[in-house]
Amino acid sequence: MRVPLVAGNWKMNTTVNEAVALVYKMRLGLDEIDKVEKVVCPPFISLAAVKEVIKDSSIRLGAQNMYFESSGAYTGEISPIMLAELCQFVIIGHSERRQYFGETGEIVNRKVRAALKVGLKPILCIGERLDDYEAGRTEKVVTEQLESSLAGIGDISGLVIAYEPVWAIGTGKATTGEQANEIIGLIRRNMAKLYDKEATQSLRILYGGSVTAVNSGEFIKQPEIDGALVGGASLDADQFLSIVRQTAKIKG
Numbered sequence: 001m002r003v004p005l006v007a008g009n010w011k012m013n014t015t016v017n018e019a020v021a022l023v024y025k026m027r028l029g030l031d032e033i034d035k036v037e038k039v040v041c042p043p044f045i046s047l048a049a050v051k052e053v054i055k056d057s058s059i060r061l062g063a064q065n066m067y068f069e070s071s072g073a074y075t076g077e078i079s080p081i082m083l084a085e086l087c088q089f090v091i092i093g094h095s096e097r098r099q100y101f102g103e104t105g106e107i108v109n110r111k112v113r114a115a116l117k118v119g120l121k122p123i124l125c126i127g128e129r130l131d132d133y134e135a136g137r138t139e140k141v142v143t144e145q146l147e148s149s150l151a152g153i154g155d156i157s158g159l160v161i162a163y164e165p166v167w168a169i170g171t172g173k174a175t176t177g178e179q180a181n182e183i184i185g186l187i188r189r190n191m192a193k194l195y196d197k198e199a200t201q202s203l204r205i206l207y208g209g210s211v212t213a214v215n216s217g218e219f220i221k222q223p224e225i226d227g228a229l230v231g232g233a234s235l236d237a238d239q240f241l242s243i244v245r246q247t248a249k250i251k252g
């Protein structure tokens with residue numbers, strides 16, 4: 001019922017030339033895989049060049065962040081309208097944005113609203129920090145983040161959620177498939193309290209955090225998990241292709 005989705009977050013990696021070379025390496029292989037939505041999220045400055053390489057393919061483009069205002073005196077920022085010309089997706093509230101750039105629940109909420117307003121599909125990232133995990137506060141933190149990120153938002157069509165335990169991002173310490181499935185099930189049940197059945201059933205919820213070609217199957221095979229948000233491993237064309245292929249095989 002839900003089309004699985006695998007998104008690659010390239011973070012602050014690749015020059016424009018490197019981004020083009022990377023997507024060239026992935027393009028044919030990714031395009032051959034159907035029944036999975038495939039998204040690459042290069043840095044802002046490479047979006048236009050990558051868009052050119054993937055035109056006429058089934059690969060979708062995403063940005064890694066945006067500001068919530070449409071235009072104006074916000075030096076250095078990129079607006080939803082600007083992105084909507086280039087991309088279909090935008091990652092919002094990534095833990096690195098929360099940690100290094102002070103993004104609060106309120107800011108994330110404004111960004112999600114602004115993205116939905118222009119038809120961009122937000123990939124909303126939520127997840128607990130290590131201290132919360134160790135103190136058994138995962139459910140509480142994830143539920144609070146969900147509520148603050150989505151406050152006042154009535155229509156969630158297009159929304160994608162990525163559950164990313166902060167302690168698993170870029171650390172090589174992925175959680176287990178069962179644990180991720182349990183939290184993602186909780187997220188879906190919480191969403192069902194806030195939104196109607198149809199919206200909740202069609203909502204895609206991804207796992208993210210040290211997903212590689214070796215461990216991706218463990219996550220993808222879980223019934224609640226609809227795909228993956230992949231950081232480090234998405235910079236390796238062969239690994240990213242392998243993750244997408246495994247997703248197609250398991251969920252397709």
Ligand code: PEP
Nearest residue numbers: 169170208209210231232
């Ligand atoms: C991410 O950037 O969202 C991420 C999950 O990174 P990594 O796969 O490197 O842990």
